[in-house]
Amino acid sequence: MLDAALAQLVQHGYDSMSIDVVAERSGVHRTTVYRRWRDVGGLLVDVLDEASDDAWRPPDTGSLEGDLVAVNHEVYAALTANPVTVALIAASFRSEQAAEALRAFWADRYDRCADIARRAAERGEIPAGTDARRLLIAATAPLYHELVLLRAAADAHLPELVARSAATAARAGAFTDR
Template sequence: MSGDLGPSAPTADARPPGPGTRRPGGRTARTRAAVRDAVLAGLTEHGYPGLSVEYVAERSGVHKTTLYRRWGSLEGLLADTLDLAGEDDWTPPDTGSLEGDLRALAHEVVESFRDPAMLASSSAIIAAAFQSQQAADALRAFYAERFRRCEAIARRAVERGEIPGIREGGIDAGALVRAVSAPLYFRLFVTREPVDGHSADQAAAAALAAARAGAFTRPENAAPTGA
């Protein structure tokens, strides 16, 4: 799934390293990148039901035996593709205000999916998550990492006094970011409606209003109300 809010089990010795571990470089890294690109190309062209290890082998130039030995299955290939997508250096916007940050996030979603190929491959990954538990787990981990990075947005907003003043960690940053992206993803992947700048601004405004009202405050951290 994409490099922003949108996404771009083998045997024990072949399982890709977990998040935060040191990644191999050189030939191994090039092989993983070639396989990742082949998986994304196959998803774009054929969708998950039409993707095969044979296709990935031919497209990537990596022998089928190697693919099975290192990734174990088609599900393992897809999971590692999502794992690679989460290794980028994307950081959430820092515009100086919560309103600006949320608007920037929303516009990133819209811009990411203007590319038909990106939309097609992302749709296929989401569809695969309904058919494969391993793909679902990988997709969930991808977004969990995105939400973790977005904690900075909530922290800065609290520090600036833009949302209810509570101790650090009292805002559910994941819920805040979901509130921005969910209306856009619904249009893109469920109703298949077009999205544009107005759609992005509308989603950001709704999330901002909810944040200011304390909708994303964790119950145990809510500031006491006056008498």
Template sequence: MTRATSRRPGGRTARNTAAVLEATLAELGGSGYADLTVERVAARSGVHKATIYRRWGGVDELLAAALEQADHDSWTPPDTGSLESDLRALGEEVAAGFSSDDEEGSVATATIAAAFQSPAAAEALRAFMEERLRRCAEVVERAERRGEVPEGTDAAEVVRAAVAPVYFRLFISREEGAGQAAARAARVAAEAAKAGEFRGSPPGR
């Protein structure tokens, strides 16, 4: 995956970088990975395609760079005062984000689809989700400090258990009610965590 964005260039280069990566996500959300081309990104961003090819190389590198930049946002997990309600809020946020009809929802859904078509997109998505899990660990760490869950509870596994049913409805069964599923999944995950079911690392990690 490209590390071009880590150089943090300034001036015109920075503006062009932002325009290209924003256009990449907009084209992905609007047309999907199959129709994502450097030419379309160039037309939308106003940056010449030769410049894009020279810096990023192609579509996969563009997409990886765009997702990498998206990983640098200021998002933080909810803090509602209890593990169950924090997990429920997380699940509801996932459901709302993917179900929305705006550009953000389209981009999020198209990114999941792209991960099945492009190894570079899959790698970028894994990195993005790892970072999100790292941030979400705070909801479990707070619960541990409050004494809601045992010391040594695997925060990432608790979060996975809480949001997995939401992703299942969104992308596997294609059922409605992903938001409603978040409440039950949060309750089950929180109760299991309190019972010590998520202490230590899972097999195979």
């Protein structure tokens, strides 16, 4: 069922999604599908849940810059090689549930990534009191901006370039004030 929903979303977009279409595609009886998911929004929430890796831990390369580069390579791959993320972002503008699911997904990732900032501060790379969430957003938002909103051509240097800028900023204390 979730595989069928995911395939439908990726191939034909949010517009094409309906419980009936997904039921037909998966060969499951539509009554069963309706019982489990009230609507497409609920289905998308489970698709995102299925697609996210619960065992995910932030990279630990030994340096802030290395960690941020590794995170950004993952984000870059999610935005260029895998159509699910962008399809879900597009759906989030049309389904409150999809928006909430994406927000929860990102909130969880920012929480897990707090270790990156904590370790960097312990190593003395960045000031204590660096705001981990702001650092992570500074390190990743330009990738989303370029690839999702500006629809820039894929540029394999981008993940590293953006990560290095964020690491430089963090070392200079850019994320300690409030």
